[in-house]
Amino acid sequence: MPPLLTWDTKSQPPPIQGQIKTESLVFPKGVDYTPLAATDFASNRLILGDNLAVMSALLPQYEESIPLIYADPPFFSNRRYPARIGRGEDSRKPKEWQLAEGYADHWEDIDAYLDMLYPRLVLMHRLLSPTGTFYLHLDWHANAYARLLLDEIFGAEQFLNEIIWVYHGPSPIRSAFNRKHDTILVYTKSEKYTFNVDAVRQPYDPTTIKTFASSKKAGFGKIPDLARGKVPEDWWYFPVVARLHNERTGYPTQKPLALMERIILASSNTGDAVADFFCGSGTTASAAMKLGRNFITSDVTWRAIHTTKKRLLSENCAPFVYQIFKSGENTAINNPPTQTASPELSAMIRLVNETIEIDPTLLPSLDFWEAGIYTPDQIYHSVAQAVRPLKKKTAPDRLSIPWELAKQPLWIRLTQIDDEQVQLKLD
Numbered sequence: 001m002p003p004l005l006t007w008d009t010k011s012q013p014p015p016i017q018g019q020i021k022t023e024s025l026v027f028p029k030g031v032d033y034t035p036l037a038a039t040d041f042a043s044n045r046l047i048l049g050d051n052l053a054v055m056s057a058l059l060p061q062y063e064e065s066i067p068l069i070y071a072d073p074p075f076f077s078n079r080r081y082p083a084r085i086g087r088g089e090d091s092r093k094p095k096e097w098q099l100a101e102g103y104a105d106h107w108e109d110i111d112a113y114l115d116m117l118y119p120r121l122v123l124m125h126r127l128l129s130p131t132g133t134f135y136l137h138l139d140w141h142a143n144a145y146a147r148l149l150l151d152e153i154f155g156a157e158q159f160l161n162e163i164i165w166v167y168h169g170p171s172p173i174r175s176a177f178n179r180k181h182d183t184i185l186v187y188t189k190s191e192k193y194t195f196n197v198d199a200v201r202q203p204y205d206p207t208t209i210k211t212f213a214s215s216k217k218a219g220f221g222k223i224p225d226l227a228r229g230k231v232p233e234d235w236w237y238f239p240v241v242a243r244l245h246n247e248r249t250g251y252p253t254q255k256p257l258a259l260m261e262r263i264i265l266a267s268s269n270t271g272d273a274v275a276d277f278f279c280g281s282g283t284t285a286s287a288a289m290k291l292g293r294n295f296i297t298s299d300v301t302w303r304a305i306h307t308t309k310k311r312l313l314s315e316n317c318a319p320f321v322y323q324i325f326k327s328g329e330n331t332a333i334n335n336p337p338t339q340t341a342s343p344e345l346s347a348m349i350r351l352v353n354e355t356i357e358i359d360p361t362l363l364p365s366l367d368f369w370e371a372g373i374y375t376p377d378q379i380y381h382s383v384a385q386a387v388r389p390l391k392k393k394t395a396p397d398r399l400s401i402p403w404e405l406a407k408q409p410l411w412i413r414l415t416q417i418d419d420e421q422v423q424l425k426l427d
């Protein structure tokens with residue numbers, strides 16, 4: 001019998017009653033807009049909700065079918081992470097930061113943390129396809145516990161790698177070595193799995209190339225294919241996002257795109273679904289999109305969903321569906337909203353031919369604004385969006401919309417940097 005991690009409250013909670021409901025379809029920049037039904041549209045999904053409920057609700061459709069799942073849950077660090085909003089992504093302009101609630105990684109004890117992690121790992125294992133790969137990103141706080149849980153759930157023989165991601169950064173620590181690495185545990189569902197080695201090869205170090213140029217025997221008879229490049233080691237260096245000014249979204253503990261790209265290139269193929277149920281700022285969705293994969297991604301906070309949506313919109317993303325897990329019996333989404341915007345606000349936005357113009361005084365408080373229609377099933381189709389570019393003060397003050405839509409009742413949604421969303425019908 002292999003060693004098993006146990007604690008008093010270890011259990012698999014029953015599924016939460018409820019449904020994933022489609023709130024909107026998002027057509028970034030209105031590209032290829034056709035009024036599709038939500039069911040024809042769901043290859044890219046952004047879902048708001050606790051992932052225990054979200055994953056349970058996805059099981060009937062996705063059990064044993066997702067080729068790659070990456071998870072970057074809270075680390076058991078017992079900290080609360082604020083988000084920087086507004087121009088928070090610009091580290092050189094501290095006067096323009098505003099802080100808002102990001103997410104909490106706060107637990108009564110390790111049992112409470114494992115009560116969160118364990119049932120979610122079980123669900124991710126169930127959703128993973130028979131040839132799929134699972135990456136669990138943690139650090140020293142909980143990786144030892146997680147290794148035992150994954151051995152139990154996947155089988156110790158399915159362990160593929162322990163990846164060490166190393167980075168630099170300031171630290172107040174004076175009584176130990178600086179803790180500057182994370183651990184990514186990698187498990188496969190079976191012996192047969194995707195590993196695209198040629199997609200992740202790296203150039204050999206110049207000194208290695210020089211050594212082999214001077215002596216073919218330098219590798220004790222093994223001559224590497226210097227032109228093809230080497231298979232990366234299981235320790236990776238990528239700078240942290242704090243040092244990557246063009247990637248920063250202001251969301252806490254955001255992971256670098258390069259890290260996600262290596263994982264996605266190695267362990268999935270073009271057109272595959274890549275899932276991340278702890279999406280934060282949407283790094284996985286963004287990397288998946290850029291590499292021609294589809295994404296299924298979720299988070300429990302509106303701030304994370306808002307950040308991900310904004311990020312995808314500013315990256316010419318393919319269309320995606322935005323969904324919400326609704327618990328209980330009444331799972332309806334209140335679309336369109338019952339409360340209407342004030343006449344003063346409505347007067348500040350107008351349609352001139354096929355262009356919507358917004359009064360510039362509204363812009364400083366907005367992260368993005370969008371125009372769209374409600375279809376008879378009360379789903380919002382967002383067909384044009386104006387997004388505040390990273391590190392810029394405001395979003396554009398006008399939006400062009402597809403001409404055939406200019407004749408329909410148009411709804412404008414304003415997403416404010418402090419998380420508020422206001423909607424109004426354009427008269």
Ligand SMILES: C[S@@+](CC[C@H](N)C(=O)[O-])C[C@H]1O[C@@H](n2cnc3c(N)ncnc32)[C@H](O)[C@@H]1O
Pocket residue numbers: 049050051052072073074102103251252253254255256277278279280281282283284298299300301304
């Ligand atoms: C470490 S962050 C993820 C960061 C992300 N990888 C990125 O690059 O931005 C963890 C995320 O998990 C989310 N989270 C925590 N508990 C959750 C739950 N039960 N369901 C869904 N999301 C959850 C938090 O809101 C937070 O955004």
